[in-house]
Amino acid sequence: MSSASHEASVFQNPRFVVKNILAGRQSEGDGAVVRRSIGRPELKYLDPFLILDEFYVSAPAGFPDHPHRGFETVTYMLQGAFTHQDFAGHEGTIRAGDVQWMTAGRGIIHSEMPAGEGLQTGLQLWINLSSKDKMVEPNYQELLSNDIKRAGIDGVQVKIIAGESMGVKSPVYTRTPTMFLDFTLQSKAEVHQKIPESWNAFVYIIEGEGVFGSLNSSPVPAHHVLVLSPGDGLSVWNKSSKALRFALIGGEPLNEPVARYGPFVMNTEEEIDQTIQDYQHCENGFEMAKFWKSQ
Numbered sequence: 001m002s003s004a005s006h007e008a009s010v011f012q013n014p015r016f017v018v019k020n021i022l023a024g025r026q027s028e029g030d031g032a033v034v035r036r037s038i039g040r041p042e043l044k045y046l047d048p049f050l051i052l053d054e055f056y057v058s059a060p061a062g063f064p065d066h067p068h069r070g071f072e073t074v075t076y077m078l079q080g081a082f083t084h085q086d087f088a089g090h091e092g093t094i095r096a097g098d099v100q101w102m103t104a105g106r107g108i109i110h111s112e113m114p115a116g117e118g119l120q121t122g123l124q125l126w127i128n129l130s131s132k133d134k135m136v137e138p139n140y141q142e143l144l145s146n147d148i149k150r151a152g153i154d155g156v157q158v159k160i161i162a163g164e165s166m167g168v169k170s171p172v173y174t175r176t177p178t179m180f181l182d183f184t185l186q187s188k189a190e191v192h193q194k195i196p197e198s199w200n201a202f203v204y205i206i207e208g209e210g211v212f213g214s215l216n217s218s219p220v221p222a223h224h225v226l227v228l229s230p231g232d233g234l235s236v237w238n239k240s241s242k243a244l245r246f247a248l249i250g251g252e253p254l255n256e257p258v259a260r261y262g263p264f265v266m267n268t269e270e271e272i273d274q275t276i277q278d279y280q281h282c283e284n285g286f287e288m289a290k291f292w293k294s295q
């Protein structure tokens with residue numbers, strides 16, 4: 001069998017890289033630094049994804065008291081620890097490998113601050129909610145590193161944060177259907193991952209460099225975001241001598257209008273005006289803002 005026909009046998013309709021953008025550094029929050037990939041001017045929205053930030057924070061920098069409405073935030077710690085406190089008394093610390101999957105729904109006000117000394121890093125993904133879910137009750141799904149399911153074969157390891165890989169499924173409930181996989185490929189390893197055909201999907205390279213979509217494409221280094229064409233799966237090769245780590249993220253597009261004002265994401269300008277009013281008057285989900293401040 002020729003290598004071309006072998007490649008063709010892996011997927012009927014393989015995905016290729018259609019956009020490759022470096023996530024440069026910018027300041028956010030209070031003295032924090034992020035590498036923003038989704039959500040930067042060249043890539044404002046990849047339905048249903050609003051933002052992907054790789055964050056770099058040392059105390060006293062952080063993300064002090066701020067609101068959210070109309071979407072979910074997924075925080076995945078890579079190094080160190082972060083403590084969150086919200087206006088409903090929900091509090092917790094996530095450490096390297098842990099995930100907090102927060103559904104802001106109708107309203108959350110919280111702080112997200114480093115919990116330890118030195119540099120704390122991680123990924124934060126913002127996933128839009130459909131109009132029917134924007135005003136749901138806020139909810140948290142917290143997964144400790146030890147509870148995150150892993151699968152692997154032949155120099156490939158995957159942590160299944162959402163969705164399914166190698167026959168292993170995540171317990172996370174995704175209101176907007178989402179896949180979030182953290183792959184590590186040792187030198188010379190390759191992987192072929194199925195992705196639902198019509199979903200939007202992208203790769204964010206965390207460490208090392210990899211060849212994505214087509215065996216003869218150039219290797220792409222860390223901190224780049226790769227937007228993928230439609231198709232039923234993605235092939236990845238690590239031709240380098242070092243380990244490659246990347247997140248593969250996909251989601252079913254909502255195909256709804258997006259009206260956005262900072263941390264509020266709704267469908268219409270009227271709903272944004274209403275949200276600002278609710279926030280200012282401490283109403284419709286922001287009641288507990290009246291006397292709350294983080295410690």
Ligand code: FJE
Pocket residue numbers: 028029034053055063066075082112123124262263
């Ligand atoms: C926010 C500016 C912000 N990326 N990555 C404006 F920085 C934020 C915000 C975050 C954030 C928090 C963590 Cl823990 C990690 C992040 C942006 O909190 F919500 C608005 N509105």
Ligand code: FE
Pocket residue numbers: 063066068073110112
């Ligand atoms: Fe937040």
